[in-house]
Amino acid sequence: MSTGIVSVENKTHDERLRQQHLLKKALHRPEFGAVAGALLVFGFFGVFANDSGMFSAAGIINFLEVSAQLGILAIAAAMLMIAGEFDLSIGSMIAFAGLVVAIPVAVWDWPLWISIVFAFITALGIGFINGYLVVKTKLPSFIVTLAFLFILRGLAIGFTRLLTGRTQVGGLKEVTENDVLAGLFSGEVGQSFFTWLTEIGWLDTNFAGQPMVTGIPVSIVWWLVIAAIATWVLLMTRFGNWIFACGGDANAARNVGVPVARVKITLFMMTALAATVFACLQVMDAGSADTNRGLLKEFEAIIAVVVGGVLLTGGYGSAIGAVFGALIFGTVQMGIFYTGVNTDWFKVFMGGMMLLAVMFNNYVRKKCLI
């Protein structure tokens, strides 16, 4: 009480700073639950599906590919959810984007790459409309994007039937062969590496003498690249700081000069973009587009995101969490198939899993703030 000015220089050791256990520090990371969950899931299937070929090279690529496709959506959805918003139109956007790629090629003979570019531009536009409506009307994004869930699906069905008379547009396999952009969304990378692995005997061959795995599917590359970019953005950039701020308290963020509307609209555009990447991967893979594609994908993405430790109310979470959330989803989906359990039970498991994850996250967050 003798002086009002505090001196901090002569404080070498802070008596109020308790040494924190490393595990407890890890517990404070948003993705902790998902990483632990993934280990648990691997352990489980390691025991119960070990001799089924799930963990053979081909099996691993299999469940990684399933995880990757969902993961691409989940990472974008995670960033949007951290900013405090939902996008329920992702699934319909997948169908819509797929048809925007396929119809011009099939009906008007556009080169594939032009219609891919066209689809991406369209997606950015739709994402913008989603975001703009949410920001301007101040309605919950749940409602606005629910409307677009129906509008986009309806537009997809309406236009496709109007222009082709059917609900499926096929025959894209041939145009995929020599297209400049199609290579980004189809095939595998690192083939020579896998051939080499086979040569030195690290990788088995099948009955025809071919390697069991010929390369890494591009979807997995997309997944990892998008995860890396999203993590960089969230942790290292100004835009990332704004994303957390928007979701944590949009009003506070606005009052200190964060362009909240711009951040949210951009993220809605990103989810639409992710849906279009997903759609392109699917269209190139199947050689067709269908008005039924992407059903329920928006909810699967939300499950992956929430299991990945992102707070439903926004302001907290990570892209890595979404990656592991999607990995759990894909692993369980394929794992159930490999263990021979009736796959009808998969959805029960995923629903239960999400409930557990939310309860766990809530608990961790409370601990975090004490």
Added chain:
Amino acid sequence: MQQKQPLIELRHVNKYFGNVIALNDISLQVNAGEVMCLLGDNGAGKSTLIKTLSGVYKPCQGEMHIAGKRKAFHSPADALDNGIATVFQDLAMVPLMSITRNFFMGREPTVGKGIFRRINWRLANEVAKEEMAKIGIDVRDPSQPVGTLSGGERQCIAIARAVYFGAKVLILDEPTSALGVKQAAIVLRYIAQAKARGLGVIFITHNVHHAYTIGDVFTILKRGSCFGMFRKSEVSREEVLSMMAGGEEMDNLSSELEEFSRSDAVFAVTQNNTVLEASAALEHAMAEAMEQEFKLVSSHS
């Protein structure tokens, strides 16, 4: 004195919320190197007024002039770009974000170019720690979520942030309400320093000690209207207190007057020194006055 161009000026500003008249024909000006205390009861419209000044609300009528030029802020970012930083009553903090992330929210320092442009976390953490130390809070871990801090500590972050970024005008909405004696004194010293650097300060408080020791001009708001504007030379502390209280509490005052004169004496001694020294001495005076006040309150109950 009258020829000086005000840093910030409001002319006949009205603000309505639906049918509520929150501000009614408000005109005021703040000059460089001047502290304006905005006084008034709860609900008088003080927060609404400063939110209008800081770009959160747009005035329904009237105009705003910044350094002589007519301006209309479209957002708080606009106001910040014009050098007007505000400590809001609700602090504008995100509890789940770290101290550093909150401190630099919206104004993050970066390094690198193009797509490699990134937040300079090392610098950000250092500055946040440093600025918090200056205000008397020893930050243990700048990555700690703000939600884990006490109300007073949060208030200190908001103040340190505004002081760090406020280039021309500093606006503080009841910044000392949750602070202990020591921190409150430091905040007053901050205001004195800002004033010495030539900033204009708008300071809202319910504490007459705080208001009278630091203020140059007192503007009284009453039910959305301007009740009066006085320079310090025109009013005594007792008059300020009576205006703050609406003139009804004068009877209860006499017992408090004694220690007013005591802290005044200390303050008067320092008048001739430099502002910085004065503000340090002022801290003593404030601390003592506040201590006295505390004793008085406890002995009454």
